[in-house]
Amino acid sequence: MNVLNLNESFQDFKELKNIDRETMLAILEDVFRAMIIKRYGSDENFDIIINPDKGDLEIWRNREIVADGEVEDENMEIELAEALKIEDDFEIGEEVSEEIKIEKFGRRNVLAMRQNLVSRILELEKDHIYAKYKERVGDIISGEVYQIWKREMLVIDDEDNELVLPRQNQIPSDYFKKGDTVRAVVAEVDMRNNTPRIILSRTAPEFLERLFEQEVPEVFDGLITIKKIVREPGERAKVAVESYDDRIDPVGACVGMKGARIHSIVRELKNENIDVINFTANEQLLISRALSPAKISSITLDNDNMKADVYLKPDQVSLAIGKGGHNIKLASRLTGFEIDVYRESEAELDDVELEEFSDEIEGWIIDAFKEIGCDTARSVLDLEEEDLAKRTDLEIETIRDVRRILRSEFE
Incomplete structure (x- = not known):
C-alpha cells in the first residue's frame, strides 16, 4: 500500500456531498478493474474488496489447479506445485484464491490508475455541481465575493463552488469588495471545456420576483400572483400583481405597512424605484396604471398595430415620460403597446x-x-x-x- 495512498483517494470521495455509497464503490471498482485488465488482459476471475472508510483494498485472483506443465493460461490456471505452496492440501480441479498485492502491478500502472481515479472524482464532482445548479436556475443564492476583475466577479458559495457575476449582470450602482456577501439569482448554467459555469444576475426580472417572494408571504404562498416584471436596473421597475382573493389588496400587501416590505427590496436593488400596480385585462386601464404616477386624460388604442396614443395635461407629460424616459419605456414593455404621449391643451x-x-x-x-x-x-x-x-x-x-x-x- 505504500506505492499508492488510497486513503487520499477515498477521502476525495468523502468530501463530495450527496454522492451515494453505491456510486462511489462502483467507480472505485471500475478504476481498479481497468488496471487489472491492462495488466492481466482480463478481470473476470478477480474479486475486489473495498473498504473506503478505512482506505483498505484487497484484490483476489481465482485460478483453477491443473497438472504440472499443463498451464495454458497463467492468468486463469495454476500448476499443482505452485498451488501447494499456498496450501498443502489442494488437488487438481480445485480453485485457488490468491491475494494480489498492489505493488505487483508496477509503479507506473499504479500511478496511472490513481490519475484515472482522481479524474473520475473530479468529473463526478463537476456533474454534481452542474446538476445541482441546473435545478436552481431562477433561485436566489448567497455567496462571498472572492475576486473582482474588470468584466466579472468571482463568488464562492457555502460549498466552495465558484460562481460568476458578470459586470453587465450587476446593478450599475453595485459596489462590492472581497469578502462581501452578495445575493443574486442563478441566471444560466452551462458546461465550458467540461467545466460547469454558473452565471449569476442581479439585473434579471427573476431576481426582483424572488425578492418579492422572500419579503411578501402572500406572494410566496400563491395568494398574490406576479403577472409581469420589467426593469431598468438601478433606475426603475414596474411590477404587475393580481390576487384571486377579493379580500386581499395585492398592491397594499406588496408595499407593506408604511412601505416596510417594499423598502427592504428597494435597498437590495440600490434604491431602484419600484411601481407596483394592479394587473387588469382592460388594456386602457392597464396602460393608465402603467404610466403611474402620471394622470391620464384619455387613451386611443390601435390594437392592430399595438399602439396607444395617450393624452395628458401639460403638467403630467414629464411624469409620464419619467427621468431618462424610463417610465414610458417600462410602461410600453409592461403592456406590450408602443405608447406615444400627447399634450392636452385647453385651446x-x-x-x-x-x-x-x-x-x-x-x-x-x-x-x-x-x-x-x-x-x-x-x-x-x-x-x-x-x-x-x-x-x-x-x-x-x-x-x-x-x-x-x-x-x-x-x-
Whole structure:
C-alpha cells in the first residue's frame, strides 16, 4: 500500500456531498478493474474488496489447479506445485484464491490508475455541481465575493463552488469588495471545456420576483400572483400583481405597512424605484396604471398595430415620460403597446395639425416633431426651444423658424 495512498483517494470521495455509497464503490471498482485488465488482459476471475472508510483494498485472483506443465493460461490456471505452496492440501480441479498485492502491478500502472481515479472524482464532482445548479436556475443564492476583475466577479458559495457575476449582470450602482456577501439569482448554467459555469444576475426580472417572494408571504404562498416584471436596473421597475382573493389588496400587501416590505427590496436593488400596480385585462386601464404616477386624460388604442396614443395635461407629460424616459419605456414593455404621449391643451379645439403647414415647413421637419408626439401647432409651441432641440436633434435656428410660422397662425 505504500506505492499508492488510497486513503487520499477515498477521502476525495468523502468530501463530495450527496454522492451515494453505491456510486462511489462502483467507480472505485471500475478504476481498479481497468488496471487489472491492462495488466492481466482480463478481470473476470478477480474479486475486489473495498473498504473506503478505512482506505483498505484487497484484490483476489481465482485460478483453477491443473497438472504440472499443463498451464495454458497463467492468468486463469495454476500448476499443482505452485498451488501447494499456498496450501498443502489442494488437488487438481480445485480453485485457488490468491491475494494480489498492489505493488505487483508496477509503479507506473499504479500511478496511472490513481490519475484515472482522481479524474473520475473530479468529473463526478463537476456533474454534481452542474446538476445541482441546473435545478436552481431562477433561485436566489448567497455567496462571498472572492475576486473582482474588470468584466466579472468571482463568488464562492457555502460549498466552495465558484460562481460568476458578470459586470453587465450587476446593478450599475453595485459596489462590492472581497469578502462581501452578495445575493443574486442563478441566471444560466452551462458546461465550458467540461467545466460547469454558473452565471449569476442581479439585473434579471427573476431576481426582483424572488425578492418579492422572500419579503411578501402572500406572494410566496400563491395568494398574490406576479403577472409581469420589467426593469431598468438601478433606475426603475414596474411590477404587475393580481390576487384571486377579493379580500386581499395585492398592491397594499406588496408595499407593506408604511412601505416596510417594499423598502427592504428597494435597498437590495440600490434604491431602484419600484411601481407596483394592479394587473387588469382592460388594456386602457392597464396602460393608465402603467404610466403611474402620471394622470391620464384619455387613451386611443390601435390594437392592430399595438399602439396607444395617450393624452395628458401639460403638467403630467414629464411624469409620464419619467427621468431618462424610463417610465414610458417600462410602461410600453409592461403592456406590450408602443405608447406615444400627447399634450392636452385647453385651446385644443383651436389647434392646427402640423400637416396643414406642409407648404411652409418641409416634410422631414414635420416628421421629426411628430416622432416626439408633437403633431399639432400648439404641442410644438407649448415646449421650450431647448427641449425641442434636445428631443428632435433639429438645429435651434430651424426650430425658431418653425415656431415663428406656427405662432403667426394664432396671431
